[in-house]
Amino acid sequence: MAMTAAAAAKQQQVSLPIASRRALDDAVKFARGIVERQLLQYHRLDDSLPLPRVHLPRLPIARLMPAHIDVLADALAVAPFVPGEVAG
Amino acid sequence: MTASSPSGTLDSLGSVVNDASLVITCGPGGVGKTTTAAALALAAAHAGRKVIVVTVDPAKRLADTLGIQGGSGGEPVEVVGATMNPKGSLWAQMLDAETTFDRLITERAGDPQRAKAILANPIYRSIAGSLAGAQEYMAIERLHQLVTSGEWDLIVIDTPPSRHAIDLLGAPDRLVSFFSHPVYRVLTVPGRSFARITNAGASTFLWAIRRLAGAKVVEDTVEFFRSLSGMEAGLRQRSAETAKILRRDGTAFVLVSSPRAEAIDEAVHLAGALRTGGFPLMATVINLVHPTPLPLALPPKKLPAGPLADQFALHRDLVALAEDEAREMGTLRTLAGRVPVIEVPLLDDVQDLAGLAALGQYLLQPDE
Numbered sequence: 322m323a324m325t326a327a328a329a330a331k332q333q334q335v336s337l338p339i340a341s342r343r344a345l346d347d348a349v350k351f352a353r354g355i356v357e358r359q360l361l362q363y364h365r366l367d368d369s370l371p372l373p374r375v376h377l378p379r380l381p382i383a384r385l386m387p388a389h390i391d392v393l394a395d396a397l398a399v400a401p402f403v404p405g406e407v408a409g
Numbered sequence: 410m411t412a413s414s415p416s417g418t419l420d421s422l423g424s425v426v427n428d429a430s431l432v433i434t435c436g437p438g439g440v441g442k443t444t445t446a447a448a449l450a451l452a453a454a455h456a457g458r459k460v461i462v463v464t465v466d467p468a469k470r471l472a473d474t475l476g477i478q479g480g481s482g483g484e485p486v487e488v489v490g491a492t493m494n495p496k497g498s499l500w501a502q503m504l505d506a507e508t509t510f511d512r513l514i515t516e517r518a519g520d521p522q523r524a525k526a527i528l529a530n531p532i533y534r535s536i537a538g539s540l541a542g543a544q545e546y547m548a549i550e551r552l553h554q555l556v557t558s559g560e561w562d563l564i565v566i567d568t569p570p571s572r573h574a575i576d577l578l579g580a581p582d583r584l585v586s587f588f589s590h591p592v593y594r595v596l597t598v599p600g601r602s603f604a605r606i607t608n609a610g611a612s613t614f615l616w617a618i619r620r621l622a623g624a625k626v627v628e629d630t631v632e633f634f635r636s637l638s639g640m641e642a643g644l645r646q647r648s649a650e651t652a653k654i655l656r657r658d659g660t661a662f663v664l665v666s667s668p669r670a671e672a673i674d675e676a677v678h679l680a681g682a683l684r685t686g687g688f689p690l691m692a693t694v695i696n697l698v699h700p701t702p703l704p705l706a707l708p709p710k711k712l713p714a715g716p717l718a719d720q721f722a723l724h725r726d727l728v729a730l731a732e733d734e735a736r737e738m739g740t741l742r743t744l745a746g747r748v749p750v751i752e753v754p755l756l757d758d759v760q761d762l763a764g765l766a767a768l769g770q771y772l773l774q775p776d777e
Contacts, residue, residue: 345723381726383733
């Protein structure tokens with residue numbers, strides 16, 4: 322998600338209206354902000370609790386349903402441990 | 410649903426900040442309740458009011474910002490540099506169950522000897538901080554102390570998470586019920602009458618406790634409750650007064666939630682409890698709302714995998730999430746009726762006074 326929508330469209334040889342480019346850039350910027358905040362939280366967690374972590378996928382939902390539990394359970398079954406900074 | 414205030418009607422968070430004398434934030438855990446309470450308190454301090462925000466368990470960085478890290482010994486602490494308004498000031502206090510109970514016992518015991526006996530009682534020592542509902546009761550107790558001190562223009566109470574908040578609101582009434590309970594009556598029968606009852610084995614309760622826990626525990630328990638009995642009238646009066654304070658003009662409940670289903674479900678439950686109890690709900694704040702992305706033209710047909718396809722997928726997820734949250738919030742909006750509902754978008758972590766001030770401005774003027 323590092324590139325702009327215009328660059329991504331060019332790479333995939335797709336013509337993209339300017340409104341769509343703006344909307345995609347805006348969405349990417351928002352998502353990047355969330356990831357940056359998460360990274361800060363990871364660092365804080367590592368400082369106070371340096372243990373391996375399991376990262377589960379972010380689900381774009383507000384209400385968890387049984388199908389989502391299945392998704393999380395499947396991810397949990399295969400997710401690798403992410404070592405904490407200190408532990409790692 | 411509105412309540413009159415000294416200068417009009419508490420019909421927006423702006424009027425709550427300017428005119429209310431007591432604000433109680435309540436809601437599920439993890440939705441920014443304490444931060445919202447602190448932001449409202451800071452906004453009132455900026456408006457030139459002397460404000461205290463009372464909290465139970467703030468996140469570490471917020472506690473640092475408010476200067477109450479380490480518990481502050483249960484005493485109010487002035488938040489340095491909170492406002493440039495010479496008339497305004499912001500104070501913070503972190504509640505500590507044992508300290509509050511000890512203060513209550515000391516104030517209400519009547520004489521120092523009695524207070525000393527209660528404070529030294531092993532049963533009291535073991536339950537003071539951990540009794541079911543202790544946090545809720547101490548918050549209510551502290552609220553009464555602050556209101557009756559007349560020292561503050563505005564008191565902002567940040568309650569424990571919602572299930573406990575409902576307990577909190579019922580604490581004054583519950584305490585009165587406790588004093589009316591038959592077991593309490595048996596335990597506090599004075600002198601020889603008590604001995605006759607217990608010696609005759611009339612109290613199955615005490616017999617069972619003695620069998621389970623030993624005679625010393627029973628003696629301590631009985632002694633504790635008997636020593637409390639002299640305080641009953643005062644506690645009853647204080648509870649009745651607090652029950653009125655919670656419902657009177659100038660009091661405003663602010664319900665805080667996030668747009669996630671579990672938080673909304675709890676908030677809906679809590680809003681119902683507030684209504685049923687006759688508590689004045691003045692505003693609902695929904696924090697951490699994902700904004701709806703800008704609209705997108707139709708995606709190209711047969712877009713192959715690649716960075717652009719990833720961006721379209723991300724956009725689609727954000728739209729779905731915003732719609733999902735809007736659906737959940739609709740339930741609370743319907744229930745809120747005429748009570749203002751303020752949505753606060755997912756912001757950067759609020760870590761300092763500047764962040765609290767920005768959040769406060771957002772809460773008071775969400776459309777600007």
